[in-house]
Amino acid sequence: MPVKTDKDNFFQKVFSVARKIPRGRVTTYGAIAEYLGAKSSSRMVGWAMNASGTQFPPVPAHRVLNRNGQLTGKHHFAYPEQMEELLAAEGVEVFNNTVKDFKALYWEPNTELL
Protein backbone atom coordinates (compact mmCIF):
# COMPACT_ATOMS: atom_id res chain seq x y z
CA MET A 1 0.00 0.00 0.00
CA PRO A 2 1.16 3.48 -0.75
CA VAL A 3 2.54 4.80 2.46
CA LYS A 4 6.01 6.31 2.42
CA THR A 5 4.70 9.10 4.55
CA ASP A 6 7.80 10.08 6.45
CA LYS A 7 10.19 8.99 9.11
CA ASP A 8 7.44 9.52 11.67
CA ASN A 9 5.59 6.55 10.22
CA PHE A 10 6.44 4.56 13.31
CA PHE A 11 4.73 7.12 15.50
CA GLN A 12 1.64 7.18 13.29
CA LYS A 13 1.36 3.42 13.46
CA VAL A 14 1.47 3.50 17.23
CA PHE A 15 -1.15 6.24 17.32
CA SER A 16 -3.34 4.36 14.90
CA VAL A 17 -3.41 1.25 17.06
CA ALA A 18 -3.74 3.20 20.29
CA ARG A 19 -6.88 4.92 18.98
CA LYS A 20 -8.41 1.52 18.27
CA ILE A 21 -8.32 0.54 21.91
CA PRO A 22 -11.95 0.06 23.00
CA ARG A 23 -13.30 2.28 25.75
CA GLY A 24 -12.89 0.77 29.19
CA ARG A 25 -10.10 -1.53 28.02
CA VAL A 26 -6.34 -1.29 28.34
CA THR A 27 -3.29 -2.71 26.60
CA THR A 28 0.46 -2.76 26.96
CA TYR A 29 3.34 -1.20 25.09
CA GLY A 30 4.59 -4.65 24.21
CA ALA A 31 1.24 -5.60 22.65
CA ILE A 32 1.32 -2.54 20.42
CA ALA A 33 4.97 -3.05 19.59
CA GLU A 34 4.28 -6.65 18.68
CA TYR A 35 1.34 -5.62 16.51
CA LEU A 36 3.66 -3.26 14.70
CA GLY A 37 6.08 -6.11 14.16
CA ALA A 38 8.66 -4.65 16.48
CA LYS A 39 8.00 -6.14 19.89
CA SER A 40 11.63 -5.53 20.70
CA SER A 41 10.95 -1.83 20.33
CA SER A 42 8.47 -1.63 23.17
CA ARG A 43 10.46 1.28 24.49
CA MET A 44 9.97 3.13 21.24
CA VAL A 45 6.22 2.73 21.67
CA GLY A 46 6.49 4.62 24.90
CA TRP A 47 8.59 7.22 23.17
CA ALA A 48 6.02 7.53 20.42
CA MET A 49 3.31 8.07 23.01
CA ASN A 50 5.40 10.92 24.28
CA ALA A 51 4.46 12.72 21.08
CA SER A 52 0.82 11.64 21.39
CA GLY A 53 0.05 14.83 23.25
CA THR A 54 1.03 16.83 20.19
CA GLN A 55 -1.00 14.69 17.80
CA PHE A 56 -4.57 15.10 16.65
CA PRO A 57 -6.96 13.60 17.23
CA PRO A 58 -5.67 13.00 20.74
CA VAL A 59 -4.40 9.50 21.44
CA PRO A 60 -5.87 7.64 24.44
CA ALA A 61 -2.45 7.07 25.93
CA HIS A 62 -4.08 6.51 29.29
CA ARG A 63 -5.24 3.11 27.99
CA VAL A 64 -1.65 2.07 27.36
CA LEU A 65 0.12 0.64 30.37
CA ASN A 66 3.17 -1.49 31.02
CA ARG A 67 2.99 -5.27 31.35
CA ASN A 68 2.14 -4.98 35.07
CA GLY A 69 -0.83 -2.73 34.41
CA GLN A 70 0.89 0.16 36.10
CA LEU A 71 0.34 3.78 35.08
CA THR A 72 3.99 4.27 34.28
CA GLY A 73 3.36 7.21 31.97
CA LYS A 74 1.00 9.14 34.21
CA HIS A 75 3.70 11.69 34.81
CA HIS A 76 3.82 12.55 31.11
CA PHE A 77 0.24 13.77 30.97
CA ALA A 78 -0.85 17.35 31.48
CA TYR A 79 -1.00 16.39 35.13
CA PRO A 80 -0.46 12.94 36.74
CA GLU A 81 -4.03 12.72 38.00
CA GLN A 82 -5.44 12.99 34.48
CA MET A 83 -4.53 9.42 33.61
CA GLU A 84 -6.48 8.02 36.55
CA GLU A 85 -9.37 10.36 35.83
CA LEU A 86 -9.63 9.28 32.22
CA LEU A 87 -9.44 5.62 33.15
CA ALA A 88 -11.95 6.04 35.97
CA ALA A 89 -14.26 7.84 33.54
CA GLU A 90 -14.23 4.72 31.39
CA GLY A 91 -14.97 2.38 34.26
CA VAL A 92 -11.37 1.34 34.84
CA GLU A 93 -10.48 1.35 38.51
CA VAL A 94 -6.98 2.44 39.41
CA PHE A 95 -5.37 1.62 42.73
CA ASN A 96 -1.89 2.70 43.77
CA ASN A 97 -0.71 3.45 40.25
CA THR A 98 -2.00 0.06 39.13
CA VAL A 99 -5.14 -0.86 37.17
CA LYS A 100 -7.55 -3.10 39.06
CA ASP A 101 -8.29 -6.38 37.24
CA PHE A 102 -5.81 -5.31 34.61
CA LYS A 103 -5.69 -8.87 33.34
CA ALA A 104 -9.43 -8.86 32.69
CA LEU A 105 -9.35 -5.48 30.96
CA TYR A 106 -6.34 -6.38 28.90
CA TRP A 107 -6.91 -5.90 25.18
CA GLU A 108 -4.63 -7.33 22.55
CA PRO A 109 -4.81 -5.57 19.12
CA ASN A 110 -3.63 -8.53 17.11
CA THR A 111 -6.28 -10.77 18.70
CA GLU A 112 -9.43 -8.70 19.19
CA LEU A 113 -8.89 -5.99 16.61
CA LEU A 114 -8.21 -7.78 13.34
Place this chain on the structure above:
DNA sequence: GCAATGACTGGAG
Protein backbone atom coordinates in the same frame (compact mmCIF):
# COMPACT_ATOMS: atom_id res chain seq x y z
C1' DG B 1 29.62 8.34 15.19
C1' DC B 2 29.70 6.99 20.11
C1' DA B 3 27.42 7.43 24.76
C1' DA B 4 23.50 8.17 27.44
C1' DT B 5 18.43 7.97 28.01
C1' DG B 6 13.84 5.96 28.20
C1' DA B 7 5.77 6.01 29.11
C1' DC B 8 9.50 -1.63 28.29
C1' DT B 9 9.83 -6.89 28.48
C1' DG B 10 10.92 -11.60 29.85
C1' DG B 11 13.06 -14.74 32.96
C1' DA B 12 14.42 -16.03 37.59
C1' DG B 13 14.03 -15.67 42.71
Place this chain on the structure above:
DNA sequence: CCTCCAGCCATTG
Protein backbone atom coordinates in the same frame (compact mmCIF):
# COMPACT_ATOMS: atom_id res chain seq x y z
C1' DC C 1 2.33 -9.30 42.07
C1' DC C 2 7.30 -7.53 43.58
C1' DT C 3 12.45 -7.06 42.69
C1' DC C 4 16.81 -7.68 40.15
C1' DC C 5 19.35 -8.47 35.72
C1' DA C 6 20.16 -8.16 30.87
C1' DG C 7 18.55 -7.18 26.10
C1' DC C 8 16.52 -4.01 22.66
C1' DC C 9 16.28 0.08 19.66
C1' DA C 10 14.99 4.98 18.15
C1' DT C 11 16.00 9.65 19.57
C1' DT C 12 19.11 13.08 21.35
C1' DG C 13 23.48 15.39 22.74
